[in-house]
Amino acid sequence: MLADAFAAERLRFFKARGTVFWSLGFVPLVSILIGLIQGLLMRNLLGKAAAAGNPAAALGRAPVSLLNQAVEAVSGSNFFIVQLFFLIAASAILAGDYRWETWRFLTPRNTRANLLLGKIATFGLVTVIGLVLLALGGIVAGLLSAVLTGGGVVWQAAEGNTNAQLAGMFGIAFLEMMALGALAAVLAVATRAGLAALLVPVGVWIVQGFAVSQLQKGFENPLEPPLQYLLGFPVLQSDLLKAALSQPAMGVAPEISWPVALVGMIAWIAALTALAVWLFQRQDLTRE
């Protein structure tokens, strides 16, 4: 039954071409465009440097690591502007039936829990596709840059990221986005408004950024005891996971390890999803 709801949600989302473009296609296209502009600028600069006999011109033509490009692009998904575009999809998926007053057609066909979980699962799928497109956008931008500057391309640089790190970064970015998606689900159900779901990243960015910076004031180590409790914030959980990914030996504080952060992120997603389902099951749908 959950599979039925998931299939129905997938169909309706991918038929909404405008939403698909803005939530999935726009950011990768912009990253490719930025890569193109950077490549042109770099070619111009390297041309001038070579004409002047500057040895830096040769250094600037170092091969581009496509793996690094992909990792950086996926890692950049935690920028709140990028998150806003992902949340266009969350808003359409999670609050669309309130906007179009279509719940009354759906509720007799599946359980409310399945209907909402189907939506959250669809956002999960959209997130995976979006992250893949971000990575591809980064790779295409790297290729363009290499072509324009005359430098070659390699998949993995000697000192660069590994395939495992790309997979790890992908997983962290996915969890981060799903935590926002689960919060968007709670807000969409509670407010019946797509705008509330859409603005989740801005709210999270302001609240977490402000709260964490206030609590960390006066401490030399940003996560020394008792500040390890700040790890309750998903933004720090993902930071810790990324740190562990790039330098596995590095511990933020002796008693804190990355599995704790991982469990914390998953717990956030599970708790927010459960709250959204609980609210939706008790919701009066007279007013949609």
Next chain:
Amino acid sequence: MSFALEAVDVGKAYGTVKALDGLTLNIPRGGIFGILGPNGAGKSTLFRIVLGLVRPTTGETRLLGAPAGDIKALRRIGAVIETPRFLPWLTARDTLTMLALESGLKTPDIDGWLQRVGLTEAADRKVNGYSVGMKQRLALAAALLTRPEVLILDEPTSGMDPAGILEMRALMRELADRDGVTIILASHQLDEVQRVCDSVAILDRGKLVKDGRVDQMTAVNERLRLQASPRDTVLELLGAKGVADGADAAFAAIPRAEAPALIAALVKAKVDITEARWIGGDLETVFLDSTGDADAR
């Protein structure tokens, strides 16, 4: 007797407004059952409760023997309530495909239902450009997609052109008679209800005020109007069953079965009859009498 819908002492309050006030109603399976009531009588609220969209404040409803909102029972019914709304970027075919997926249907007959409601030609057009009547047809196809045992329709012909209304009536009759679907129909159009419904319940201020078979309800207040001369002879023959209507006509409060004998007696008494017709035997009279709106006539 098995019931399509049972409501026992159901109440629903929105703040201080009582949309339903201890409603008890049993709708048997089979045929077309009409629910009538003035605005605010509680018809739509009853449907919303049955479909699990809202919870009753008091009482209990059962659908095909299961509690309201039970998904197994809901999947055995189809419903079109209030103004149909659809996702504007989907076509009719996409909409039905999506709803079929949501219902877990493996082989939905989407083309068949589109044809049956007259939307074959518009099947691949976006719903955004549909008229209200076309949306009603699509809503009906969506409700029928699961081949329901019970079909709940709230004002199914609103927004339809006259030809569409006739098609809809014929389709409802066909579904009830040929496919054995129990249809529960709420409508403001008394004439429509009288034409298509077998039984009817009249709600007023959230309560049941009258229910029964349409033919029996309308027969109660049916009268024969006789335009005849001399009128006094007519009144004399009718006795207590006769009432004068102007100088040359009289009402006869008799069952239809007694009409031939009365006419024969009048002819024998050399009464000159210029017109004889049945009046008042309509649902409108029953409805207005039941809801206390007789003064509005």
